Amino acid sequence: MYKSSLALAVAVGVLAQQAGAAGFVEDSKLSLSSRTFYYENDSHAASTTQNNQRETAEVLKLDYKSGFTQGTIGVGIDAQYIYGLHLDGGAGHHPATGNSFWPSDSDGTAQNDLQRGDANVKFRLSKTELHVGGALAPQLPILLANDSRAMPQNFDGGIITSKEINDLTVTAGQLEHSTGRASTNSTALSVAGATKASNQFRFAGADYKLTKDLTLQYYFANLDDFYTQNFFGLIHVLPLGEDQSFKTDLRYFDSRSDGKNSSDTAGYAFNNNGGYAKHAGEVDNKTWSSMFTYQLGGHSVLVGYQSVSDDGGFVLLNQGSVTKNGKSAAQGGISEDNGGTSFYLFTDATVNSFIRAGENSKFAQYSYDFARLGVPGLKASINYIKGDDIKGTGPALGEHFSEWERDARIDYVVQTGYLKGFGTTLRTGSYHVSDTVGNGTTRSADQTRLIFNYTYNFL
Template sequence: MRVMKWSIIALAVAAGTSQMAFASSQSESKGFVEDSSLNVKTRMLYFSRDPRNSTAPTDGSPRRSEETGLGFLGTYESGFTQGAVGFGVDAIGMLGIKLDSGKGRAGTGQFPTGSDGRSEDSFSEGGGAVKMRISDTVLKYGTQFTALPVLATDDSRLLPETIEGFLLTSKEINGLELNAGHFTALNAQSQSYHDSIGGKDRQTGIKGPGLTSADVLGGSYSFTDNLSTSLYYSKVEDYWRKYYANVNWALPINDEQGLVFDVNFYDTKSDGAALYTAYDGDKLDNQAFSLSAAYNIGAHTFTLAHQRITGEGDYGYGIDGGGTIFLANSVARSDFNAEDERSWQARYDLNMASYGVPGLSFMTRYVTGEGANVEGTTNGKEWERDIEAKYVLQEGPAKDLSFRVRQATYRSADGVYYGSSSLDELRLIVEYPLSIL
């Protein structure tokens, strides 16, 4: 709590001494059509999940799931009309097509599943939003994506989640961004019907109602190019309220070397009906903390991270967005976020541009956790190893076309992650972003 208090004071002092921008985004508007953009991203995803010789996960998924899909995400963003107050509209259109699957291989989370247990051949979703801008402040209402640490839509499958509601974003002061929002529906990555995500209680496995109300407030401030902080608050009706704080500090050593330190902190407490509880049925009242330190030298980056959960229950998220876990050890399969769990990570990144192959990168990491208080044990242990390689075309007619391979190996003799003990995952991802306007 001392860190959060210091951040609030620093934020207020910095905001009061910062200089206002002489020209605002609205005063430089070229018009509704002139500033418009239309982009289409195509994604092909092969996803394989193999529980090896262990029993299938307790969520009812099949022994082995393996599916391939093709997704299209179109986003249109208009400019703002000219004048003191500008108006505009945004639109989102998504289409997912099943390329390969089967009744015995469904369950990767890419597609809706029919009553026969088979994945649907296709699904689609569309939405729009209206927006208004005054100076450097934008108010937006409708369907949108969010990336706030207490409300972040997920994009880990074929198509991303979307959320519906109001979001106010203000950048009136250089280096300071303020956000406030009220949201009423969250649509899942693999569903097309309205408000398709419901919170799932880890003790009972019962799926609760969808999002009825989520309020967020907070912001981030960059003291310098190398030091920034964030403070956020959220309240999800009948689930929880959260506080979040972050400090990120980059320390250059010379032109070839540097250090980056990143601290994240969540404080979560049950709210209202407490539809999400701990394994023992107690209400949530916990703190989640992570600290990472990265050392970069030329093409190489070495990272060490530590994370721990204290208090009652695990760090819960999902009803407030599948990406709402800005913790260092939230990785490909596990989040290492069980009650009382302590985890450590070692990671290595390689950028092959320094060796004459721009666009090619490699990553591997190993995370191990212990002390998890889950059903059946108070010292649950788990570990995960991830390997990833990615190549992005740098030029030519297919510029920005990317190819990515992600492999994850997860093991836990105690079934820490939703009862899973052994899982191997493989994802092959091909993406092509196309800018039409």
């Protein structure tokens, strides 16, 4: 597994020299999180295993976050250790390849257990922080680290965040490697379908709170030799009286090819999410999304519309085709699911994504907070997404296809007693597509996830 050796060396030095420094210890936090995850996926595929995936895993995550040493520049360290145990779901229910839940051994069976650890050094000057090293999990419009499986996705590199100006948050950085949600090994960064990778994902952006109810966003990102991306966002919350509000959320992405992706260099092609592309393998996309949410007491109703441009699909970081030993499948490459970042669109649903060329999606969601009925900690939601006008490929070129997904979710967190903080989540998703030939290789699927979470804070 790739390590930022310099960052770790500095971290050890910091711990040795500053362990007794005021602030470093006093503000430290140490927690142990437990996640038990049952994952069931029926992709209606020809393969028996792919058609009936059922797996359970237990993951323990130890997080240490120090405070900062005193002085003009404060220094600290964040460290993380993860241990996972595969509890099995029955013989023949673990896909040897293409598994987004748990890594496989060389014989195609699930690894019995796994472990991984990483750390980053952090520096603080006034209201500006710099984190350098591993165990980074950015939550930004141009990059959302994925935490939708048993293990979290992490990155290594450097991220700086500044809040020197009131109501303005500026973020910038460069990331070099990722450890996926079903992996113990890191790879450089890539896009779906590519077999080559880049170790330079640079980004910068800002969130500006123009008023207490209006936030404006702009971010720029560049994955070297693959794509550049501009993001514009607007979030406005309009109070309508006691316990009522109307929220407007507008998002726009403009993505273009960069370097070797635009020159048709072997290994750098983007598969456009298995859909149509005006220029095969190239990134060329504009996606806009609008969401409107009305909240009244415990009730919340969201409706929205999303449009993906005709020339190609929406692009995001995805290392799924990059092997952990740098070889292709034909050369004996060992593949783990290093890919699959989340993305900042409502259509990042339980099963599917709705981001192929030409796709226009309508969506709606209803959610309720049962605290209004005297059951704090209990929340539930249902949502529906319908995508139309997906541009066909191959023999179906010129035709259009559709897909839809229906999801439900219920969450409960114990509020008092010995089990205070113990959380349970049940998610189900049912996805259907009108055609699997003219619409890439995507198949209809049904999915269930049952998750138990608990975090114990030592400090």
